[in-house]
Each structure stands twice: as C-alpha cells, then as structure tokens.
Amino acid sequence: MFKVNKLTDYATVVMVDLVSADLARPxxxxxxxxxxxxxxxxxxxxxxxxxxxxxxxxGINGGYSLASPxxxxxxxDIIQAVEGPIAxxxxxxxxxxxxxxxxxxxxxxxxxxxxxxxVKALKKVTVADMT
Amino acid sequence: MFKVNKLTDYATVVMVDLVSADLARPxxxxxxxxxxxxxxxxxxxxxxxxxxxxxxxxGINGGYSLASPxxxxxxxDIIQAVEGPIAxxxxxxxxxxxxxxxxxxxxxxxxxxxxxxxVKALKKVTVADMT
DNA sequence: CCTAAATAGTACTAAATAAGTACAGTATTA
DNA sequence: TAATACTGTACTTATTTAGTACTATTTAGG
Numbered sequence: 540m541f542k543v544n545k546l547t548d549y550a551t552v553v554m555v556d557l558v559s560a561d562l563a564r565p566x567x568x569x570x571x572x573x574x575x576x577x578x579x580x581x582x583x584x585x586x587x588x589x590x591x592x593x594x595x596x597x598g599i600n601g602g603y604s605l606a607s608p609x610x611x612x613x614x615x616d617i618i619q620a621v622e623g624p625i626a627x628x629x630x631x632x633x634x635x636x637x638x639x640x641x642x643x644x645x646x647x648x649x650x651x652x653x654x655x656x657x658v659k660a661l662k663k664v665t666v667a668d669m670t
Numbered sequence: 671m672f673k674v675n676k677l678t679d680y681a682t683v684v685m686v687d688l689v690s691a692d693l694a695r696p697x698x699x700x701x702x703x704x705x706x707x708x709x710x711x712x713x714x715x716x717x718x719x720x721x722x723x724x725x726x727x728x729g730i731n732g733g734y735s736l737a738s739p740x741x742x743x744x745x746x747d748i749i750q751a752v753e754g755p756i757a758x759x760x761x762x763x764x765x766x767x768x769x770x771x772x773x774x775x776x777x778x779x780x781x782x783x784x785x786x787x788x789v790k791a792l793k794k795v796t797v798a799d800m801t
Numbered sequence: 802c803c804t805a806a807a808t809a810g811t812a813c814t815a816a817a818t819a820a821g822t823a824c825a826g827t828a829t830t831a
Numbered sequence: 832t833a834a835t836a837c838t839g840t841a842c843t844t845a846t847t848t849a850g851t852a853c854t855a856t857t858t859a860g861g
Contacts, residue, residue: 541674541753548759555776568818575772598858614784622672628679639703645686649800653745660787669780710855729829
C-alpha cells in the first residue's frame with residue numbers, strides 16, 4: 540500500500556491539537572487529548588522540534604506550541620519532519636538512498652517529475668485545513 | 671521515508687520496456703532488458719495482468735504486451751496494480767484498513783483531501799512520459 | 802537551593818511489511 | 832507431443848516501522 544507512516548498520521552493529529560493551545564502544552568496533555576500513547580507523542584515531538592515545526596519550553600509549565608501559524612505549516616512539512624525528505628523512489632534527486640540500477644535504467648530521472656507533482660500537492664494542504 | 675515500493679518502481683521500468691515491444695515479450699526477455707531478476711519480473715507481471723494493464727499470451731512465442739497505449743496508462747494505475755488502492759492513511763475512504771481512533775479523531779476525514787490531491791498528481795504522469 | 806515537572810537523547814525490542822525464492826501446474830504453438 | 836512460457840501458491844528472509852524503556856538535562860517556584 541502506498542501510504543504515509545502511522546507516525547506521520549499521528550503527527551498531523553498532534554499539530555491540529557496544538558492549534559488550540561494558547562500556552563505551551565505538555566506531551567502528557569497532548570496524549571490525553573488525542574488518544575495517542577504518551578511515549579509515542581514524546582518521540583514525535585522530538586522530530587517535530589528538530590524540523591522547527593514546534594517550539595519547546597522545559598521545566599514546570601513547559602510543553603510545546605506551534606512554531607508558526609497553522610495556515611503556514613503544510614502536510615509536506617510534517618511528512619518531511621517525521622519521515623525525512625520526500626523521495627518516492629531512490630532515484631529521485633533528494634533521496635537519501637542510491638539506486639543500484641542507476642546507470643542503465645530506462646526510467647532514469649523520470650520519477651523526479653512525479654515526485655515534484657506529489658510534493659506540490661502536499662504543499663497545498665495546511666494544518667489549518669485539517670482542523 | 672515516504673515512498674513507493676521497490677516493486678512499483680520496477681513495475682514502471684517493466685511497463686516502459688514493454689512500450690518498445692511489437693509482439694508479446696516473455697518475462698525472461700524483460701528481465702534481461704531491465705536487469706530486474708526474472709522471478710521478480712514474474713511476480714510483477716501477475717499483478718499487472720490482474721489489474722488489466724498488460725495482456726498475456728501463453729505458449730511458445732508467448733509473453734506480455736501493454737493492454738493500452740502508453741499515454742493512457744498512468745503512474746496511479748501502476749501503483750494501484752502493485753500496491754492496491756491508494757490510501758495515504760487508514761482513515762481515507764477507499765482504504766482497506768480501519769482506523770481505530772476513527773470515532774474521536776480530530777482530523778477525521780481530512781486526509782481525503784490530501785489523498786485526492788496526490789492521486790490527481792499521479793494520474794497526470796503516464797508511461798509515455800516516463801520513456 | 803532543592804524539588805517536581807517536563808523536555809532531550811539514546812538504545813533496544815517486537816511486530817509488521819516487503820522482497821525475493823521456489824516449485825508445481827496449465828495453456829499454446831510449432 | 833515436446834518445448835516454451837504463463838499461472839498460482841507458499842515460504843523464507845530481510846528490512847522497516849512501531850512501540851518501549853531509561854537516563855540526563857532544564858526550568859520554575861517555594
């Protein structure tokens with residue numbers, strides 16, 4: 540099946556939850572709100588933080604909040620934060636893998652086009668659209 | 671990583687190879703042309719056949735050929751043939767899975783929009799575009 | 802300054818999926 | 832009727848994903 544990771548799915552749910560947060564919201568509360576297990580939320584937040592999609596505050600009254608307005612964060616951003624660069628196949632330019640057939644492959648470079656089209660589609664939908 | 675199966679990637683290579691086939695082309699020859707292992711080609715062809723993307727002829731001088739003109743077969747068709755219905759998450763309408771959070775999920779149904787956008791993008795690129 | 806709350810980072814285990822292989826069966830044509 | 836090539840099923844192995852656990856670090860407030 541062609542699909543995003545479960546974690547990516549969770550991540551969108553988390554992001555949507557954070558839209559309604561005025562103050563920093565701790566992982567534990569996010570877990571309660573969304574039904575996603577606490578340890579999993581924790582793991583997710585690290586990825587989202589590293590990608591700069593959320594801000595964190597440590598200590599008492601700490602937690603997470605969105606780093607930008609909901610309508611500026613796209614599904615493409617979330618997928619990239621959780622799963623790394625979007626590369627439908629290993630022969631796409633920004634892929635982390637290397638294709639072993641690369642040198643004599645009949646579709647060399649053609650997937651780039653498909654990839655771009657998909658990324659474009661994913662950039663059109665924002666967190667605000669998901670709420 | 672957000673990507674298609676390796677088999678789907680192979681499948682496009684196979685389809686592109688078949689574009690140049692006047693007669694039916696046996697799996698073995700497809701394997702030679704593309705560098706994809708013969709047993710894997712065999713497996714692929716079954717999926718492509720079932721999906722109606724290729725035609726088969728048994729016996730001597732048998733093999734496979736495209737069931738429609740290359741410009742009418744899309745990447746979406748190939749993905750669906752190999753991986754089943756395109757459903758980015760399990761809460762998308764045509765998904766085979768069921769989402770266990772479905773009833774209280776904050777993003778209920780919102781992924782449909784994303785899914786449609788992606789499918790649309792995938793339908794715009796054809797086998798002819800990949801050659 | 803000390804304690805409790807909460808994030809940050811790393812490493813590990815288990816489950817699910819994908820990839821590859823093997824083999825026996827069936828149809829077709831020369 | 833023999834050789835060729837598709838058809839179908841089952842199995843094994845490798846890879847990826849998901850989930851868990853634990854320790855360290857930071858911060859606010861009494």
